[in-house]
Amino acid sequence: MSGKTPERQTGQDRTPRPGAAKGAPGRWLALSVLILAVLLVAVDATVLGLATPYLSEDLEPTGNQLLWIGDVYSFVIAGLLVSMGGLGDRIGRKKLLLGGATAFGGLSLLAAYATSPEMMIATRALLGVAGATLMPSTLALIRNLFPDPKERSVAIGIWGAAASAGAAVGPVVGGFLLEHFWWGSVFLINLPVMAVLVLVGVRLLPESKNPDPGPWDLPSVGFSLVGMIGVVYCVKELASHAMDAVAIVAGVAGALSLLAFVRRQLTLRTPLLDMRLFKNRGFSGAVLADLLTILGLSGLVFFLSQFLQLVQGRTPLQAGLAELPAALGAVAAGLVAGAAARRYSVRAIVAGGLAAIGVALAALVLLSAHTGFPVLGAVLLVVGAGAGFSFTVTADVILSSVPKEQAGAASAVSETAYELGAALGIALLGSMVTGVYRGFATPAGVPADVADAAHESLGGAAESAVHLPRGLASELLASAQESFVDGLRIACGVGAVVLLATAVGAWFLLRGQSLQTGGDETVAGPLAMDDGECRDERWDGGDGDTDREHRGGGGDFGTRGQGDHGGRPCGTPESAARR
Incomplete structure (x- = not known):
């Protein structure tokens, strides 16, 4: 008996082809197209924060609706990423990417002309459906375009740098548009x-x-969609101290749906997501690091634009320029992250980047309305550099931990962690900021209806103050701004704790991991996982060397193979494997 699992065979020739690692001709031009998709998503994410104060004045959402406008995209995309990654593996990643990009553009047009908070929330949800097709497709195509590990690391670095560049260009362009046009122009x-x-x-x-x-x-x-949305909605309501029967039912239904999803994947011949990937310590550690990193950063990311505009009085363009150091740091770090991880170690770069973000967030506990640009810019530069190092290397870890056939699903897991972390971060830290903000003392003489509007959001306070006498308006705004800054400081402090704890976890979970060094990439049968179980597909990490013990193990990020765990083909006796 061969020991192979017949129903798992893909029918693909596993024999390495000479020169296969060189990749497809024109792959760098193809990468430039994928970068456009990354820019599409990054720009859309950043301009929403800048447009929030103007959108609030026009559509007049409640504080809860404002949070939904911010996080419904993440809720939906987190629920669909794995499904869309699997769909791309089946119908073709190019087809899914181009179809999703077309839908994303059309829905952006609807968002630009939204006439109510409900319409904006619905449009953002549909944008989540379209967005779920984009990022997994780009990463999966990179995995297939660049079989050579060193080239792939460079491509992933460029991919990450493009996302950061989009984050840099988005606020500046968005700020310019907001100063000269209406808020809907940022979606156009x-x-x-x-x-x-x-x-x-x-x-x-x-x-x-x-x-x-x-x-x-x-x-x-x-199961995936209902599970993710139900659980995240429940957490959001719990964080806002508004837990009710609906939230409890949603949470229970979501948890049961996720359990059903996992059980179903374990029984399917061709699952949407091979759950055994999570037995790979490097893969799981990278995914967890991504989720917790963006969770800890979400409070700062979502509320920074409001702080710059509504507390410090900057114009949208000035706010965009003030956020530029974070993106510049991320671009610079992303381009050198792969080389740094090879020179030192994966865990040193990831854990070091996360620790740097944690320290920077801790410094923002001292934030005030009078914090100047040099101090804020330096802190944001450190945050961006830490994120650039961390996210670039973890993306390489995740992609290199799977064969090309599963690239879509693995990329989707990576993006799901990012989007779920963003949704949970906005729900938890955003609700924390909102809760602290609503506790500010209303000055005597402010009418009850004006006070109620002011307590909904800082944008509402600014709008309400227009209808008050100058002295009373200034007093109301000062009280509201002080409370908002208090909430933001607390969110940054909690984020710092999360990031520092994640850095410690990454140091241990990513021990022994190292980046691939080059050569032909082969996939040649089953391989034991970290716990000794057999995988149905084995690949040697792209360097043609299945014995990596001399390199400290894990040339392919946790599929440590024949190096440090004695990985062996399924059905091969242990004694034979040792020989």
């Missing part, structure tokens, strides 16, 4: 990017998919 900048992406991508991008993927399991899609 997606349209030209989408148009170029689709028109050029049709010609330059190669198609990539699993040659024998099996069906797209609709019950799994439903």
Whole structure:
């Protein structure tokens, strides 16, 4: 007996091809198209924060609706990323990417002309559906375009730098648009990017998919969507101290749906997500680090623009420029992260980056309305650099831990961690800021209806103050701003604790991991996982060397193979494996 599991065979020739690691011709041009998709998502995410004060004045959302506008995109995208990653593996990642980009552009047009908070929330939810097709497709295509590990690390660094560049360009362009046009114009900048992406991508991008993927399991899609949205909604309501029967039912239903999803994946011949990937310590450690990192950063990311504009009185353009150091730090760090991880170690770069973010967030506990740009810019530069090092290396870890056929699903797990962390962070830390803010003392003489509006959000306080006498308006705004800054400081302090704890966890979970060094990438049968269980597919990490004990193990990020765990083909006796 061969020991192989027949129903798991993909039908693909596993024999390494000479020169396979060199990748497809024109791969760098294709990467430039993928970067456009990253820019599309990054710009959209950053401009929303800048537009929030103007959107609040026009649509007049409640504080709760404002949070939903911010986090419903993350809720939906987190629930669909795994499903869309699996769909791309089946129908083709290029097809999914271009279709999603087209939908994203059309929905951005709807968001620009939203006439109510409810319409904006619904449009943002649909944008989440379209957005779920983009990021997993880009990373999966990079995995297939760049089989050479060193080239792939460079490509991932450029991919991450593009996301950071989008975060840098978005606020500046958005600030310019907000100063000269209405708030809806910030969504329209997606349209030209989408148009170029689709028109050029049709010609330059190669198609990539699993040659024998099996069906797209609709019950799994439903379990994933209901589970993620239900659990995150429950957490959001709990954090806002508004737990009721609906939230409890949603939380229980979500937890049961996720359990059903996991159980179903374990029984399917071709699951949407191979749950055994999580037995790989490097893969799991990288995913967990991503989730907790963005969770800890969400309070700062979501409320920084409001602080700069509504507390410090900056224009949207000035606010965008003030946030620029974070993006510059992330771009610079992302481009050198792969080389740094090879020179030192994966865990040193990831843990060091996370610790740097934690220290920077701790410094923001001293934030005040009078904090100057040099201090704030230096702190944001450290935050950006830490994130650039951490996210770039963990993305490389995750992609390199799976064979090409599962690249879509693995990329989706990475993006799910990011989006779920953002949703939970906005729910937990955002609700924390909102809760502290609503406790500010209302000055005597402020009418009850004005006071109620002012306590909904800082934007509401600014709008309400317009209708008051100058002295009373100044007093109301000062009290509201002080309370808002108190909430933001607390959120940054909690985020610092989360990031420092994550740095410690990453140091232990990523021990022994090292980046691949190059050579042909092979996939040659089953391999034991970290716990000794057999995998149905084995790859040697891209360097043609299955004995990596002399390098400290884990040339492919936790699939430590024949090096430090004695990985062996399924069905091979231990004694034979030792020989």
